[in-house]
Structures are given as C-alpha cells and as structure tokens.
Amino acid sequence: MRIGFGYDVHRLVEGRRLILCGVEIPHEKGLLGHSDADVAVHALMDAILGALALGDIGKLFPDTDAKYKDADSMKLLAQVVEIMEKNGFALGNLDITITAEKPKLSPFIMKMRENLAAAFSCDISKVSVKATTEEGLGLAGNGIGAYAVVMLEAGN
Ligand code: MG
Numbered sequence: 001m002r003i004g005f006g007y008d009v010h011r012l013v014e015g016r017r018l019i020l021c022g023v024e025i026p027h028e029k030g031l032l033g034h035s036d037a038d039v040a041v042h043a044l045m046d047a048i049l050g051a052l053a054l055g056d057i058g059k060l061f062p063d064t065d066a067k068y069k070d071a072d073s074m075k076l077l078a079q080v081v082e083i084m085e086k087n088g089f090a091l092g093n094l095d096i097t098i099t100a101e102k103p104k105l106s107p108f109i110m111k112m113r114e115n116l117a118a119a120f121s122c123d124i125s126k127v128s129v130k131a132t133t134e135e136g137l138g139l140a141g142n143g144i145g146a147y148a149v150v151m152l153e154a155g156n
Contacts, residue, residue: 001092001151001152001153001154002051002052002089002151002152002154003051003149003150003151003152004046004047004048004049004050004051004052004149004150004152005046005047005050005147005148005149006042006043006044006045006046006047006048006049006050006056006146006147006148006149007043007046007145007146007147007148008039008040008042008043008046008145008146009039009139009143009144009145009146010031010032010033010037010039010042010143010144011031011032011142011143012029012030012031012032012141012142012143012144013029013030013031013032014028014029015030016029016030016031016032016037017030017036018030018031018103018144019031019036019037019038019073020038020039020040020041020098020105020108020112020144020146021038021040021041021096021111021112021113021115021116021129022038022041022072022073022074022112022115022116023108023111023112023115025103025105025108026103027102027103031143031144033063034063034068034069034070034071035061035063035068035069035070035071035072035073035076036070036071036072036073037073038073038074039098039144039145039146040096040098040112040129040146040148041073041074041076041077042057042073042146043096043146043147043148044077044094044096044116044146044148044150045057045060045073045076045077045080046148047094047148047149047150048080048081048083048084048150048152049080049083051089051150051151051152052083052084052087052089052152054083054087057076057080060079060080061076074115074119077116077119078119081119081120084152088154088155089152089153089154090122090152090153091120091122091126091150091151091152091153092126092150092151092152092153093126093127093128093150093151094116094126094127094128094148094149094150094151095128095130095148095149095150096128096129096130096146096147096148097130097131097132097146097147097148098129098130098131098132098144098145098146099131099132099133099134099138099139099144099145099146099147100131100133100139100144100145101133101134101136101139101140101141102141105131106131109129109130109131112129113127113128113129116129
C-alpha cells in the first residue's frame with residue numbers, strides 16, 4: 001500500500017466559475033487559475049502522484065502550456081488515474097477537506113463524491129469529501145484551499 005498527500009489553494013475572484021470536484025457551484029466569485037482551478041481535484045491529483053513518487057501536477061500539466069488553459073480538471077484527473085493504473089495501483093480510499101468561508105458546500109458534497117467515484121470507477125464508500133470554514137482566520141474568504149490524502153493498493 002502507498003499513501004499520498006496533496007494541498008492546493010486558489011484565489012477567489014469575480015468573473016470566474018466556481019468548480020469543485022467537477023461540480024459548478026453558484027457563487028458570485030470563482031477560483032482564479034490557468035485551468036478551471038478546481039482546487040480539490042488539484043490537491044487530489046498531487047496526493048495520487050505523491051503516493052506514486054511521480055512528482056506533482058505542475059510537472060505533469062505545466063501552466064506554461066496553452067493546452068491546459070481553462071482545462072477541465074476532471075479530465076486531467078482521468079489521466080492521473082490512468083498513470084496510477086499503469087503503475088499497478090488502484091484506489092484504496094481517498095479523503096479530501098476543502099476550506100472555504102463561502103459559499104456553503106454541504107449541498108454539493110454528494111455530487112462531488114459521485115464525480116470522483118466515477119473517475120476511479122469505484123464505490124462511493126471509498127470517496128470522502130468534507131468542507132470546513134477557517135473561522136475567518138485562514139484565507140478569510142479570499143480563496144479556497146483543499147487537502148487530500150489517498151491510500152493506493154498495489155497488485156492491480
Ligand atoms: Mg491548483
């Protein structure tokens with residue numbers, strides 16, 4: 001078994017869509033980034049690559065490459081899942097914590113879990129997504145962060 005950890009943060013700005021785990025969330029601001037800035041999926045991909053000791057998404061999908069402008073992060077995740085499988089690993093389980101002051105994410109958590117379970121073709125019981133505020137002490141509404149851990153199982 002291998003474990004991996006990932007962390008990412010993006011700034012909230014006006015005029016951008018807010019997408020988390022492939023779910024578009026109605027909000028007056030969205031996350032700024034070269035791709036669709038899906039911070040939760042970015043943290044998750046880094047956790048998978050970390051478990052495999054294969055670097056990070058900055059190395060795999062450089063933001064200097066125009067190909068990844070406004071890229072759908074769920075499609076990038078599909079590529080990372082493929083790399084995981086080619087290396088002989090399958091998902092044991094994953095756990096993501098998203099930190100956001102606003103908006104309230106609880107209504108969207110189940111859809112996020114469904115999207116990720118579909119990306120791994122796994123049971124939803126292996127996929128946990130949680131959200132918390134930082135009590136105004138952390139990014140304080142200027143951004144959204146995400147932490148992800150994964151357990152990968154060999155022999156697949
Ligand atoms: Mg990112």
